[in-house]
Amino acid sequence: MADRDVELLALLRDFDDPQHIERPRGYEPRLLRTRFSALVARLESDFATPCDSEQDTQDSSEYGRVHVPAEATTAGTRIVVCVSKFGDLALVCADNPGAFLGLQEAQDLGELDIADLEKVHRTLVDLGYVVVPEELLERDYEGPSALWCHRPTWWQRYFGSC
Known part of the structure; x- marks a missing residue:
């Protein structure tokens, strides 16, 4: 396992609080809304197109998603950015979470342009998000929270629901 993956798994474990499954202690939706709005505006500017977004996801630890339309991308596949309610975590995927076995597969298949x-990624980092690879989030969940999924993953813990 790469050093970065070890660090990110440690971060995921640090955020894990069994008393707060859907949102962290001290959750401040106003702050998330402000940063999320900045994310949408920046992606719209960077890709020179309106981006659909959804926020304040109910019954989920995911805060929201931004969709960069396929027509605005070099490869012609939409890019989806998911933002968690926890720890400024963000996930980037081609088309939709789970559509590919991670960003590398999407690139290898010509569905995602590196530029x-x-x-x-630059936008997310500039705004203070921590980008977690989908491959890492698909690992089996091994934290203290009681997740009632058949096979819980870190993605379900921080971006989904069980």
Whole structure:
């Protein structure tokens, strides 16, 4: 396992609080809304197009999603950015979470251009998000929270629901 993955798994464990499944202690939706709005505006500017977004996801630890339309990307596949209610975590994927076995597969299949991906990553980092690879989030969940999924993953813990 790469050093970065070890660090990110440690971060995921640090955020894990069994008393707060859907949102962290001290959750401040106003602050998330402000940063999320900045994310949408920046992606719209970077890709020179309106981006659909959804926020304040109910019954989920995911705060919201931004969709960069396929027509605005070099490869012609939409890019989806998911933002968690926990720890400024963000996930970037081609088309939709789970559509590919991670960003590398999407790139290998010609569905994701590296320049587009770098543009999204730069925006997320500039806004203070921590980008977690989908491959890491698909690992089995091994934290203290009681998740009632058949096979819980870190993605379900921080971006989904069980």
